Each structure stands twice: as structure tokens, then as C-alpha cells.
Amino acid sequence: MNNSMHPKEILRGHVTQIVSLTDEQFDHFFSRFTLKSYKKGQAIITQGAKVEHEYFVIDGYLKTFYINDDVKMFILQFAMPTWWASDYNALYNGAKATVGVDCITDAQVLCLSNADREKICSELHEVERFFRWRTNRGYVASQKRLLSLMNNDARLRYEELMAQYPALYNTVPKHLIAAYLGVSRETLSRLYHT
Numbered sequence: 001m002n003n004s005m006h007p008k009e010i011l012r013g014h015v016t017q018i019v020s021l022t023d024e025q026f027d028h029f030f031s032r033f034t035l036k037s038y039k040k041g042q043a044i045i046t047q048g049a050k051v052e053h054e055y056f057v058i059d060g061y062l063k064t065f066y067i068n069d070d071v072k073m074f075i076l077q078f079a080m081p082t083w084w085a086s087d088y089n090a091l092y093n094g095a096k097a098t099v100g101v102d103c104i105t106d107a108q109v110l111c112l113s114n115a116d117r118e119k120i121c122s123e124l125h126e127v128e129r130f131f132r133w134r135t136n137r138g139y140v141a142s143q144k145r146l147l148s149l150m151n152n153d154a155r156l157r158y159e160e161l162m163a164q165y166p167a168l169y170n171t172v173p174k175h176l177i178a179a180y181l182g183v184s185r186e187t188l189s190r191l192y193h194t
Contacts, residue, residue, distance in 0.1 A: 009059050038108075040106050
């Protein structure tokens with residue numbers, strides 16, 4: 001693992017960018033999380049499974065993906081340190097997972113159950129505000145990505161991704177970046193070399 005900070009410090013830094021919690025409040029919030037480590041390639045959520053947790057990335061990279069009936073993979077999200085990942089439809093609605101989440105690299109995550117998130121949100125207004133901010137930010141990012149897929153050619157989508165997240169190119173295998181962009185590996189290679 002690359003990150004030398006304690007998971008509690010990483011989460012606190014993330015949360016305090018948005019809301020202020022006393023030490024006691026943050027300790028109570030943090031007590032709801034479980035720290036887990038996963039190996040590269042290990043599944044966290046599999047399609048069709050029950051989903052009870054969301055995952056805050058401490059270290060490493062995850063991908064959220066969908067595999068269609070033709071066994072073609074679509075990447076919905078790359079999650080890097082201080083990002084969250086889950087199948088939110090399954091988590092919030094009790095549905096079976098339609099997407100998978102697995103590890104691109106070895107990863108360390110903090111797991112928070114839906115029940116614990118709901119409980120802590122009802123107990124601490126600031127935590128509820130933090131999660132509302134995070135959900136709104138995720139919605140905006142999803143909308144921007146969808147508009148980019150509809151309006152921009154592959155080169156522009158690639159340039160946007162690399163400008164926003166330059167570390168991805170050295171960390172994430174190229175076939176996964178291609179799946180995220182909705183292009184073939186060969187097309188991605190041409191984009192990168194021109």
C-alpha cells in the first residue's frame with residue numbers, strides 16, 4: 001500500500017472538506033466503518049449479489065463495471081483514493097447488483113453498511129449533509145460523463161479523462177481505459193500515439 005496516513009485521517013480529511021465535526025462526532029462516525037484489504041483482481045461486489053455496503057477507497061484503485069449479454073465490459077467508474085464505490089441502485093433499493101466492483105490494484109477500503117449510514121445520518125445532521133453533498137456531486141459527474149459520451153468523439157473523451165485524472169494512464173490497464181471510453185483497445189492505442 002502506498003498511503004502512509006491512517007485510514008481514519010484520510011476519511012477525516014475527506015469529510016472535513018465539506019462539514020465540520022467535533023472529535024467525538026467524528027469518532028462516532030468512524031466507528032461505523034470496517035477496514036478491509038483486497039488483492040488485485042479480487043471482487044468486492046459481483047453482479048447478481050445482494051449489496052449491503054458502500055466502499056470508501058483508502059488506497060488502490062477499483063472499477064465499477066457492467067458486463068452485458070454479449071460478455072462485453074463497460075466501465076462505469078474508476079475509484080481511486082478518497083472516492084466511493086458501490087452498486088447504489090442495489091444498495092438503496094434492495095435490488096440484486098447489476099454492476100460489479102473489483103480491484104484493479106491491491107486496495108484498502110473502509111466499508112459502511114447502508115443501515116449504519118442511515119443511522120449515523122439520523123444521529124448527526126452534519127454527516128447527513130456530507131452524504132447529500134457527495135450524492136449531488138456524484139450525480140453531476142455522472143451527468144457530465146453521459147453528455148460527454150453523447151457529444152464528444154473518442155479523442156476528446158480520452159483527452160478529458162487524462163486531463164482530469166492523469167495518474168490513470170500509469171495505473172489502470174489500457175483495455176480498461178478503452179472500456180471506460182467505449183472504444184476498442186486498438187482505437188485507444190491510436191489516440192495515445194497521435
